[in-house]
Amino acid sequence: MKLLRTTFDHVRLRDKMLLLYFLCVFAPVVLTNLIFYHVTSQNVKEQRMQDISRALEQIKVEFYREFEDAMEISSIFYTDHQLNELLEQTYPHPADYIAAYDSYLRRMLNNTYSPVYHSVGGITIYTDNSTLLNSGGISFIDERVKSLPWYGKIPPGRQSKPIFVRTDDGTGEQLHPFSLIRRMNYFYSQNGREKILKIELRMSSIRDIFHNLNLQGSLFLLNERGDIEYTTDSKININAKAVAYNELQLPKDTIEFKTHYVLTSNLNGWSIVAVVSGDEVLYGMQESRNFVLLLTCMNMLLPTLIIVWITRSLNVRIHRILRYMKKVKNQHFELIPGTESRDEIGQLTGEFNRMTLKIKRLINDVYVADIRRKNVEIQRRHAQLNALHSQINPHFLFNALETIRMRSLMKHEDETARIIHNMARIFRKSLVWNKDRVTLREELELTRCFLEIQQYRFGERIRYEVQARPEDLDYLLPKMVVLTLVENASIHGIEPLKHGGCIEIHFEHQEERLLLTVRDNGVGMSVEQVQRLYSYMQSQEEMGERIGLQNVIYRLKLYYGSRFELAIRSAPGEGTEIRIMIPADWE
Incomplete structure (x- = not known):
């Protein structure tokens, strides 16, 4: 702790104020807002996920209701004894059939059930009774009908279960409609006639169900094999051939939601999958992030302005005191201008000015006199040195060396004369x-x-x-x-x-x-x-x-x-x- 305090004492005041700002304002505000953003984002994400799951469950229930309506109608037709007798009967003359049709069949096929169950697009009974007329919801089972894909999917035998398939009757629909098909063999047929009931669902109702406004994404209705039976993605063509959902190339940022039909007749194993873009799920999080950023800026702006204002008030005045202290160090005794404030820095400024005036007076009164005294001492020492020099009299040595050099020249000892001359020059230079x-x-x-x-x-x-x-x-x-x-x-x-x-x-x-x-x-x-x-x-x-x-x-x-x-x-x-x-x- 002592080492930390000693180290902190060496940090500049401006850096201390910045450190105080970051530790006490910036970091807490940012940390608090990050936690708030994380919690809020998680709540928004979970809420959005729950909304999508609820919307998917709603689609599942509404679609199953459409299917149950068709199942209920098929059960009524399947167990209607009078309807089966009329279909089994042989009519000698077309007028007899028309009378029977008007008395019961018209009410069954057109008036009774279609208005009640608005999801039914049409009811058709296929039969091989040639005495019936091919109109008004009655069709013959001919070679064309037998060649249709749905016909081959009808299981043989008595008490056959209905099948739920998409049927193509050559009407040119962009997406083949769903139909509930079952054999009408509940009653024994004496003539061995074949009767098939086909209840076609209204595709407009199916589209309204799957185009849920609360779910922005692609929806897929999958059968028990995982093939796509219906989708809101217009890019996928499921009429030409069966398309497996697992073979689709979905974007990496998509999120899947899936719900299954369990323990339901004829739809057991079917499922509905919603593929939603990650941006759609995180859209609410982005709004939350923008709100947190705005809140963070508002929380930081006012404290930052206040701290900058206070820091500048302290830092500028302290630097001004330091600048004038450096001038005093260089022997420029200037006073700090401006009025004295009442805080500690103002008191420090006033004490500095009084100290500067006092130092200036001391220099004038004491230091100058001391310099004069030292100058006298220096002059006295120079006088003593000159006295010593005069006692030694170096000119005597120079003259003696010069005499030796001249004698050497007279004796033609040029090298000795040159060396003596060099010694005399060195000696003279070293003393002067x-x-x-x-x-x-x-x-x-x-x-x-x-x-x-x-x-x-x-x-x-x-x-x-x-x-x-x-x-x-x-x-x-x-x-x-x-x-x-x-x-x-x-x-x-x-x-x-x-x-x-x-x-x-x-x-x-x-x-x-x-x-x-x-x-x-x-x-x-x-x-x-x-x-x-x-x-x-x-x-x-x-x-x-x-x-x-x-x-x-x-x-x-x-x-x-x-x-x-x-x-x-x-x-x-x-x-x-x-x-x-x-x-x-x-x-």
């Missing part, structure tokens, strides 16, 4: 510090003097190579930086080798930067030595009495701060390469 930065040309002249002295000492054991373009010789760099690097390479890198080595000095100007490279093939340095040199880059100590490369790093930090780069590549026995990159300042 009226300027701390010199041109690259001056630094290279001093470096060549040192290298010539080294060659005088070691002969062919030491070699050197200097590469610098003439147009780069006027760039400035701190005094004796190159000389110190070359001295380290000579003394610590080359001298320990018996066979000697080579020192390469390379200068290059790259995009407003000056790259200095000093490379030798000497004994090299260990990893610890390289890391120690790198540590000088991070050290904040005063210069003290440090010398050599440490002195160079200190002076580069003093002049350029973080604008210079140092890279050291060395390994024991592989030599050393030191690369220094500084800003390119022109004289």
Whole structure:
């Protein structure tokens, strides 16, 4: 818990306010609305599924009622004794048949049942009694009738069960109508006559049943074999041949609803299947989703505006205080303008202004006086240093070296004279510090003097190579930086080798930067030595009495701060390469 609190203390105020907003407003509102949307969507989906199932059950019941009406009519015809006697009787003259037809058959076939049962489209009795007239609901069983598909499906024998099939009588209907067909053999026939009753259902009533407005989708009436007997899908042609429902290629997002006829005469095993698009089921869910989204936006808009307004009031004023604090750090003591507010930030602003005024007065009263006192101390130390210099009197040393050089020239010892001359130049340059930065040309002249002295000492054991373009010789760099690097390479890198080595000095100007490279093939340095040199880059100590490369790093930090780069590549026995990159300042 303490670690979490410490970590949270480092988070910016604006980020804290955003975190507070997301955790306390955004996330709870979104989570609550997601749960609400999920629950509502599930309820809507379940309700829609129940509505579709109820509509399917309603279709099932209404269709079965149509079928039961036909069954009831067929039972009346099947068990009517007088009807069977009239159909069995032989009529010598057509007038006799007409009289019998008008007395009973017309009432049975046309007037009694059709108006009552509006779902019946027509009643036809087929018989092989040739004394009957082929009209008024009576038809002969001839070769044409026997060739019809439904005729072959009638089971033989007494007490035959009715069949429920679609019949095609060549009327050109788009969908063949349903018919209930059964043999009228309830009574014994002395003449052995065949009588068949066909009750045709009205297809308009069937269409009204299956085109239920509460069910948007395709409906399929399947027989016990799974073949489609009726469908609301106009793309499927079931008149030409039997179409199995399982062979249909339904879209992937469809949902099936199925209801079965169980323990019902003649329709046992039949079923009604509704194929509904998933979008239709989820339509109500989409409306619920839109409502939830609207509610979420309304719940988030007002809190968001309030939090943004409060956050801006805090964040802007705190950043203004921070900006003026940075100015104070850079010794610009400016007061924060504006009237002081009564909240904590306003009190902080007022205290900052009073503190700034007090610091400004302290600087004027104390710091300036302290600077004057330090300037006096610096001048006193300069006086002591000048006194020491005057005691040593370096001009005496320069004159002595010059006298030795002249005597060497008189004795024709030109090489000795040249080396003494180089030593005098190095000695003079090292003591004269009226300027701390010199041109690259001056630094290279001093470096060549040192290298010539080294060659005088070691002969062919030491070699050197200097590469610098003439147009780069006027760039400035701190005094004796190159000389110190070359001295380290000579003394610590080359001298320990018996066979000697080579020192390469390379200068290059790259995009407003000056790259200095000093490379030798000497004994090299260990990893610890390289890391120690790198540590000088991070050290904040005063210069003290440090010398050599440490002195160079200190002076580069003093002049350029973080604008210079140092890279050291060395390994024991592989030599050393030191690369220094500084800003390119022109004289």
